[in-house]
Amino acid sequence: MARLSREFYSQDTLTAARLLLGKYLIRRLDCGEVLAGRVTETEAYIGRCDKACHAYNCRRTPRTEILFAPPGHAYIYLIYGMYHCLNFVTEPEGEPAAVLLRAIQPVAGLDTMVRLRYGDRPLTPQRLRRLTDGPGKVCRALRLTRAENGMDLTGDTLFLCDSPEDAGLPGSEVPRERLRTGPRIGVDYAEEARDFPWRFWLEKEAQ
């Protein structure tokens, strides 16, 4: 289990967002159960130059405070009154920036993720496919809310690593031909920044 270090998060946000593809996200619940997923989609947000970033122009408010902390912390906020989004704080301390986690592929704790997402509703093939393919869904499936905002990603409760604790899974390397980039989702209000190609994802395996 090669846990990603604070130095990893301190690099520039576009690089971090791209390198995070294929990494494993580990989430330990209060009960001790470990959930894990492989990162398949990210977006970069950079306060200094990005009107889509909550900390654009280094805007410092109670909500954005954690973006000014040292790299390697979790930034989790409520969106649309109902959902949460998980980010990883990047860049050297004082440069407000983060990588938004948009999607993972479940690797461990699938049953628990299903329960957290759907409760007792029946699990259809469609629901299984869409279990963790959006930022709000990921937080729901991993039981992440504002209560976890500010968590240190070098700790034991929530962190990223190159390969999960129990082997038998592929490493975090990803073939170049599966890498994609494009404009970010849901930032049409952000003037010129709406077109920045700051979304990164892994194309699904050839069918």
Add this chain to the structure above:
DNA sequence: AGAACGATCGACT
């Protein structure tokens, strides 16, 4: 104090 808005999702046509 009040208002506007949102880095989403799921139900529905």
Add this chain to the structure above:
DNA sequence: GTCGATCGTTCTA
């Protein structure tokens, strides 16, 4: 494809 839910955050006054 469209649309409404729902409430914390932020800004204005």
